Amino acid sequence: MKAALLYEPGDLRVEEVPRPEPGPGEVLVQVEVALTDGTDLKTYRREVQMVFQDTFGSLDPRMTITDVLTEPFTIHRDVLPKDAWPDKVRALLKLVGLDPDHANRYPHEFSGGQRQRICIARALALDPKVLVCDEPVSALDVSVQAQVVNLLKDLRDEFGLSYVFVAHDLSVVRQIADRVAVMYLGQVQEIGEEEEVLLHPSHPYTQALVSALPTADAQGNVTGKRIVLSGDLPSPADPPSGCRFNTRCWMAQQKCVDEEPELIERGTGRPTKCHFVTPTVGAPAAV
Numbered sequence: 001m002k003a004a005l006l007y008e009p010g011d012l013r014v015e016e017v018p019r020p021e022p023g024p025g026e027v028l029v030q031v032e033v034a035l036t037d038g039t040d041l042k043t044y045r046r047e048v049q050m051v052f053q054d055t056f057g058s059l060d061p062r063m064t065i066t067d068v069l070t071e072p073f074t075i076h077r078d079v080l081p082k083d084a085w086p087d088k089v090r091a092l093l094k095l096v097g098l099d100p101d102h103a104n105r106y107p108h109e110f111s112g113g114q115r116q117r118i119c120i121a122r123a124l125a126l127d128p129k130v131l132v133c134d135e136p137v138s139a140l141d142v143s144v145q146a147q148v149v150n151l152l153k154d155l156r157d158e159f160g161l162s163y164v165f166v167a168h169d170l171s172v173v174r175q176i177a178d179r180v181a182v183m184y185l186g187q188v189q190e191i192g193e194e195e196e197v198l199l200h201p202s203h204p205y206t207q208a209l210v211s212a213l214p215t216a217d218a219q220g221n222v223t224g225k226r227i228v229l230s231g232d233l234p235s236p237a238d239p240p241s242g243c244r245f246n247t248r249c250w251m252a253q254q255k256c257v258d259e260e261p262e263l264i265e266r267g268t269g270r271p272t273k274c275h276f277v278t279p280t281v282g283a284p285a286a287v
């Protein structure tokens with residue numbers, strides 16, 4: 001029997017497939033095992049690992065890098081015999097571009113970019129299929145950001161990984177994403193192929209985000225019209241009625257206050273959560 005894990009906020013359920021497309025706000029990961037008890041669930045958890053934004057917070061300062069990288073094997077004891085751990089640690093450090101001879105150092109002895117490489121190595125220790133990367137480069141310098149993004153791209157290609165990559169920087173999104181879901185106040189507003197969403201944004205919020213990307217012509221003159229949103233971001237705990245974006249949307253009408261739009265296809269070839277979709281040609285994003 002095939003089974004699928006369905007992740008929702010505060011909720012973890014197991015459902016039988018077939019379930020071809022995830023619904024709004026859901027991430028569906030299918031595996032060919034029956035997830036009927038805790039042991040299967042533990043085995044499955046190896047396949048979905050996490051990379052966090054705060055590298056200091058996600059590494060125990062009292063643990064050496066060897067301790068950090070072997071901790072997954074102390075939890076999943078059947079993965080690797082203990083005598084193979086030192087070689088695995090060296091291999092993981094090499095994989096992420098770090099010196100294997102530094103395995104006995106502590107997190108504070110590394111730079112931010114190096115610590116993020118260690119976190120990526122730890123996430124890869126159990127040979128996962130999916131990495132959830134929560135703003136993994138936003139706390140890094142721009143030059144280091146590019147190195148870590150390139151590392152993630154190389155690892156994706158080498159190991160056939162899938163990423164759920166959370167980011168605010170559209171330049172980073174352009175480099176790494178195949179599909180993009182634009183979120184506002186906890187809801188997906190538009191979802192589709194990266195190029196389609198960023199070059200032809202159909203939701204007003206996406207249009208505003210894309211317009212903020214710096215663009216220039218061949219002479220170096222700034223081009224494109226910036227859409228500046230007015231008003232403060234409402235509280236996600238008490239969102240506006242109807243469309244959540246209506247308090248800041250320049251296209252808002254009474255219907256937007258009265259009625260919440262569905263996330264459905266509206267003639268643009270991809271789902272958009274807006275009553276009045278107007279496909280545009282966005283400014284090409286600078287990378």
Ligand code: SF4
Pocket residue numbers: 203204205243244245246247249250251252253256261273274275276277
């Ligand atoms: S539904 Fe209305 S308020 Fe919401 S994004 Fe569309 S036009 Fe703007």
